[in-house]
Amino acid sequence: MGLVWWRLEMAAPAELEESLLWKLPLLGVTRVALQHPPEAPEQRQLLAWLPESDWPADQRQELERALAPLGEPFQVALPQVHWRRQADEDWSLSWKSHWRPDPVGERLLVLPAWLEVPPEQAGRLVIRIDPGSAFGTGSHPTTRLCLEALEALAGERTRAGRGADLEGLRVADLGCGSGILGLAALRLRAASVAAADTDPLAERATRQNAALNGLAPSALAVTTGSAEALLALLGGRPAELLLCNILAPVIEALIPWFGQLLSPGGVGLLSGLLVDQAPGLERDLAAAGWRVEGRVEQDRWGLLRIRSASDVA
Template identity: 45%
Template sequence: MPYLRVKIRTRDPQEVLARLSAGGEAPLASHFLDTEGLLILVYPGEGLHERLRRLARLLPQADFEETELAEEADLQEKTFQVGPLTFRLTLSPGPVPPGEISLRANLSFGSGRHATTLLCLKALVRLAQELPLGRVFDLGCGSGILSLAAAHLGAERVLAADIDPRAVREARYNVALNALGERILVIRGSLSAARPASFDLVLANLTIGTILALAPEIPRLLRPGGLAILSGFGPSQKGELLARLPQARVYFSENLEGWQALVLGF
């Protein structure tokens, strides 16, 4: 199936996407090239000229740098690998290749390759090589990428929670796409949604302010000997975080591009 790819110069991709959505022209997928200030939109290829007219009305100041027809294979980002895990961004539902994790391409939830996400994935892979992951709670799940990874690495059950309804919808979509609905439950909520002492592992890839606020509550969710993977902060903030968790021991840490992930035991 052919697709229309439109490139627009902008400094505010979220504002452009909001305007398109309000005008009934939300794209199938979008990517923002930060360093170039270039927003790439993908639409079905049919009705090309009429669609371009509607886009021009909605975005009169936009610079439509390029429009072209492309096949789906040309629009999919390359797969990326983290240890034994292979991830692929996709535009539309379809069979997931054996051993891969498919994620819908969505600007709002990133490509899965932000440093903090990669740190959590690396930590998950390392943990899975050393011990069973058991029951997992993914706090602030976003697209569900960490939940999907945990399931692929052998977690028995995963509870994925987010307070953002858009994230809940996206995570549920990705869980269904990968046929993992029997092992991953996605809910709207936060720590209060989880029963105390129910989990062997807590995942929290959040902003430092949110982690600091929630950190004292994390141990109560864990079974004795449970672990937590925390990320979303820099090495200089490690001390402040550990001060909120005096009972924790550092199992190991990972660093990448000025970010850090801590794996803590309780």
């Protein structure tokens, strides 16, 4: 007889999605999927599969208690958790069935690794991702904001005659998660990506996703650590494009490093912040010599595009 499984089901509000995907693996729950129907992307549902033998009632209750604080920074309550007992569930096929190709912007396609490109999306730039790695699958508003901003920047450079897309740019990805932003930059013809994350699981996920996309280590280098580790990976040479999709308080703490990570004339894309956090972050950036040249919002989340204040607009 095969294993018996508990299937966890709960709503996944946009504010909590990334936090849940980060926290669950740390609590020993690695079989996780998200349902986000393209026709109703706001109705996300989180699913997870746990072996019954490893998760008796008291352990499941402890898991719920450990997840509850995730909503506090956003002043939302953790949605109700539902448990379904399933005999002989082939979870590996079950969770995969919930993922779909996800077009982003005008040109990008985030594709679960086991799926084929749909014929109607054949002209898009494909980013293959193993959603089992979590840490950023393209569905969260902040990730989508970054992907769309990368595409917009590529279009601006092409129209201005500065090369095709992001051609020639060295990219620094601080807080890389799954590596999805660096992969998108490379699909948009960036020369190379240096990526770092404080979580070693994110480093592993980024390496795995780079391999899924057929990339050599020289194209996407990744390490565990924060700004100092990223600067070392860059060989002390600042990049022309800085990506930073992290929560606002972390971005604020990292501002002193931006001058070493981003070259004069370079562009920074900062996301992970709530819209009401943007004014305070803009003040901190201005005080440190950075100019916000654009702000984009989606749901309650925002993205800031920055340059050095000394750069000519």
